Amino acid sequence: MPDIAALACALPKAELHLHIEGTLEPELAFELAGRHGVTLPWPDVQALRAAYDFSDLQSFLDLYYAGADVLRTRQDFHDLTWAYLLRARADHLRHVEIFFDPQTHTARGVPMAEVIDGIHGALVRGRDELDISFRLILSFLRHLPESEALDTLAQARPFLDRIDGVGLDSSEHGHPPSKFRQVFARCRALGLPVVAHAGEEGPPAYIEEALDLLHAQRIDHGVRAIESEELLDRLARQQVPLTVCPLSNVKLKVYPDLRKHPLRDMLARGLKVTINSDDPAYFGGYVNANFTACVQALGLTQDDVVALARNSIEASWLDTVRREALLAEIDDTVRGWRGAN
Ligand code: HPA
Ligand code: ZN
Numbered sequence: 188m189p190d191i192a193a194l195a196c197a198l199p200k201a202e203l204h205l206h207i208e209g210t211l212e213p214e215l216a217f218e219l220a221g222r223h224g225v226t227l228p229w230p231d232v233q234a235l236r237a238a239y240d241f242s243d244l245q246s247f248l249d250l251y252y253a254g255a256d257v258l259r260t261r262q263d264f265h266d267l268t269w270a271y272l273l274r275a276r277a278d279h280l281r282h283v284e285i286f287f288d289p290q291t292h293t294a295r296g297v298p299m300a301e302v303i304d305g306i307h308g309a310l311v312r313g314r315d316e317l318d319i320s321f322r323l324i325l326s327f328l329r330h331l332p333e334s335e336a337l338d339t340l341a342q343a344r345p346f347l348d349r350i351d352g353v354g355l356d357s358s359e360h361g362h363p364p365s366k367f368r369q370v371f372a373r374c375r376a377l378g379l380p381v382v383a384h385a386g387e388e389g390p391p392a393y394i395e396e397a398l399d400l401l402h403a404q405r406i407d408h409g410v411r412a413i414e415s416e417e418l419l420d421r422l423a424r425q426q427v428p429l430t431v432c433p434l435s436n437v438k439l440k441v442y443p444d445l446r447k448h449p450l451r452d453m454l455a456r457g458l459k460v461t462i463n464s465d466d467p468a469y470f471g472g473y474v475n476a477n478f479t480a481c482v483q484a485l486g487l488t489q490d491d492v493v494a495l496a497r498n499s500i501e502a503s504w505l506d507t508v509r510r511e512a513l514l515a516e517i518d519d520t521v522r523g524w525r526g527a528n
Contacts, residue, residue: 189528195478195492197524199516201282201499202275202463202474204407204430206326206356207264207306208255208288209466210271219257219266227257239469244388244439245358247469255291264305272313274467278475281513282503284322285310286354290331290339299342307349322504324382326354327370329362336370351504352380354407355397359389364396364403371401380404380504382430386411387441391418398427405430405502410441412458413449423457428502432465434477439470445484454491461499493521 213235220227229235241247258264268285275283285306292302303323310321325343327336343350353374355367364383371381383397387408394412397403409429412418422429433448435441442448453460462481467473472480478495481487487495500513 189489191487191489191492192479192482194489194521194524195482195487195496196475197279198492198496198520199279199281199500199513200474200496201284201461201503201505201513202280203284203405203428203461203499203502204432204463204465205271205283205285206251206288206466207268207271207285208258208291209251209470210274210468211254211258211267212270212468215267215270216254216257219259219263222263223257223259225257228253239438241439241469247439247466248358251466251469252291255288256295258292259295259297259301261301261305261308264302265309268306268309269312272309272317272319274473275313275319276317278473280319280474281516282320282500282505282509283310283313284324284351284503286324286326286356288326288328288356289343290328290335293339293342299346303346303349320505320509322351323349324352324354325350326356327367328357329355329367329384330358333367333370336367337373340370340373347377347379350379352382354381355383355385355401356407359384359387359393363389363393364401368400375402382407384408387436388439391415394418394422404428408432408436410436410449410453413452419456419458422459426459428459428461428498429453430461430463430502432463432470432477433481434467434472435465435470445480448481448485450481451485451487451491454494459498459502460495461502462495493517 213232313319381401381403382405383401383403384407385397386394391411391414405428407430437445462477464473496517
């Protein structure tokens with residue numbers, strides 16, 4: 188029996204849905220707490236990991252924002268991002284497009300410059316030392332008013348040379364994309380490409396709003412599109428990339444079990460689906476863990492995993508030269524694997 192999970196793990200891939208704050212492993216959280224003389228509300232690493240038992244998106248976000256309190260200096264943000272890149276390399280990621288949530292940090296008095304210098308510096312180091320290319324996406328918190336997103340954009344203006352796009356995340360229920368029409372129009376006028384979380388817990392109509400009102404180029408999650416035939420047809424016709432995060436969806440109880448996840452149906456409908464890890468420190472695994480779990484629970488085929496890897500490169504914002512090079516690396520890996528199986 189050919190080992191499809193082994194092929195999936197070996198394939199060169201891109202990750203397009205990753206919150207850098209969601210890569211904070213409990214060990215690093217305690218190390219940073221020690222660095223700053225902060226006492227965490229958990230006695231040790233095991234107790235913190237045991238607290239990762241969520242009932243929905245909000246119960247996760249409460250812990251995720253609390254954990255971010257140990258991130259204070261550019262060194263902290265560098266160390267966080269570097270730890271992620273080492274794991275990305277181990278999973279054969281060749282390109283990453285990652286989110287950061289500036290409002291989580293500026294609200295605590297951490298200057299925007301500390302955040303961006305730390306994350307971007309590590310990304311440049313990763314490009315030079317690990318050959319992982321990158322894009323950095325500033326994400327607005329949708330549970331806060333649009334006026335605060337506009338303030339955040341104003342604060343980010345001096346750093347736009349290092350910001351490649353904007354996104355929308357946090358609590359989805361009751362915070363439709365339409366709430367952020369103005370700030371995204373301003374971002375587009377500045378030449379920033381747009382993505383948005385939609386259809387994770389929110390209804391299919393939020394996906395339509397993200398496309399029609401915010402002009403999102405990709406939809407983060409988008410799994411609830413499966414409830415609307417009309418939307419499925421549109422997403423397939425327009426080949427809108429969906430950055431799906433299977434382990435996240437199970438951990439946040441969007442689906443009771445990975446075997447109930449619609450990923451395979453979405454692929455079968457011709458949607459441009461990718462597999463991503465979202466907040467891997469909290470959700471039980473990085474990209475290869477997501478692929479492996481999906482192969483096992485959903486019986487993904489060789490063609491499925493190759494399509495998912497190719498989609499990740501094709502849905503990225505890479506320039507043509509590197510895009511073609513990475514697609515050729517995928518072909519080489521598949522040829523080598525076929526030869527051995
Ligand atoms: N959904 C919404 N907001 C988030 C997520 C997510 O999965 N992760 C971090 N912020
Ligand atoms: Zn997310």
